[in-house]
Every structure is written in structure tokens, then in C-alpha cells.
């Protein structure tokens with residue numbers, strides 16, 4: 275199945291406790307992580323929505339950047355799942371049936387990841403997420419915008435975990451050809467590994 279219109283969602287809120295500073299605004303190879311990730315997502319997706327609460331440093335510093343649209347979390351502290359529910363609703367309202375979802379702390383994503391996830395999407399499936407040898411990656415996935423209400427109901431019930439979304443939906447998993455796409459930068463040592471080029 276081919277998809278012409280695919281929205282992009284970049285999760286960029288949260289507290290970045292392990293990193294000690296907002297990951298979205300962190301510089302990697304001369305640009306902020308958010309700018310870098312957005313540059314890839316914009317090659318395949320439109321509109322591109324950044325999900326972050328107005329209280330986040332990323333929102334204050336980067337909300338004027340480029341053509342990115344910002345979706346602020348309905349409720350502060352609702353975690354990535356809250357950001358995803360709000361952004362999927364906004365993507366659906368913008369006319370998209372499908373959205374690619376990733377996190378601002380995944381600076382090595384490529385458009386190949388988006389294509390491989392889309393290739394795994396069937397009419398019936400609600401979502402397709404990446405998995406590698408170790409685990410599922412619900413923050414690297416394509417989701418139907420029709421699931422926004424289901425996810426919002428989870429959030430309203432106090433759920434914060436992305437894995438709860440995976441369990442609640444008809445979710446397919448695909449093994450992607452380049453696991454570097456899934457590299458996650460959570461702490462200063464992760465960024466250091468990336469800068470010295472020792473990511474495997």
C-alpha cells in the first residue's frame with residue numbers, strides 16, 4: 275500500500291532528567307537535535323508536528339523555527355503518551371490518516387525507517403513499530419490517527435507508558451534494516467558515544 279499523505283510527529287517534551295538539559299535543544303553536529311530530526315521527517319512527512327508542553331525549554335527556544343507546528347500537551351506530566359495522543363488528534367484534524375512518530379532524542383533516524391514502517395502497515399493495523407534484537411521501539415512507529423481517542427482515554431485513566439499504547443492497539447512489529455536509526459540519546463554518555471562515532 276502506498277501513502278502519499280503521512281504526517282510527522284516528533285515527541286519533544288519531558289524533563290530530560292538523565293541528560294540534565296533539554297534534549298531537544300542539545301547541539302549535535304552543529305544543529306539542535308530537534309532541528310536535525312525535523313530535517314529528516316520533513317523529507318517524507320507533512321505536516322510535521324512537534325509535541326511538547328509550553329512549559330518546555332524546547333518550546334520557548336525553538337517554537338519559531340521553520341515550518342514546524344507545535345502541539346502542546348493537554349495536561350502537563352502526561353508523558354510521551356499524552357504528547358502522542360494530542361499530536362495524533364491534531365494530525366487527524368489536518369487530514370492525515372497516518373502519522374510517523376519519533377522522538378527528538380533519536381538523531382540518527384533516516385527516511386528509510388519511515389518507508390520500512392509504512393511498508394508494514396495493513397488496512398487493519400492501528401500501528402507498526404520498530405523492534406530490534408533487544409526490544410520494541412514504540413517511539414519509532416507509524417500510527418493511524420483514528421487511535422487518538424483510544425490513547426487519550428488511556429492518558430485520562432492515568433496511563434503514561436508508551437507500551438500501554440502498543441498493548442491497547444492492533445500493533446505490528448517490523449525489524450528494520452538499520453538499527454542505528456533507533457539509537458536513543460538519554461544521557462551525556464550516549465551523546466559522547468555518538469560524537470566519537472562508536473555507536474553500533
Ligand SMILES: Nc1nc2c(ncn2[C@@H]2O[C@H](COP(=O)(O)OP(=O)(O)OP(=O)(O)O)[C@@H](O)[C@H]2O)c(=O)[nH]1
Nearest residue numbers: 286287288289290291292325326353354357377378
Ligand atoms: N510531548 C511530550 N513528550 C515527552 C514527554 N515526556 C517525554 N517526552 C518525549 O519522549 C521521548 C522519550 O522521553 P524519555 O527519554 O523517556 O523521557 P525524558 O523526560 O525526555 O527524559 P528523562 O527525564 O531522562 O526520563 C523524548 O523525545 C521526550 O522529549 C511529555 O510529557 N510530553
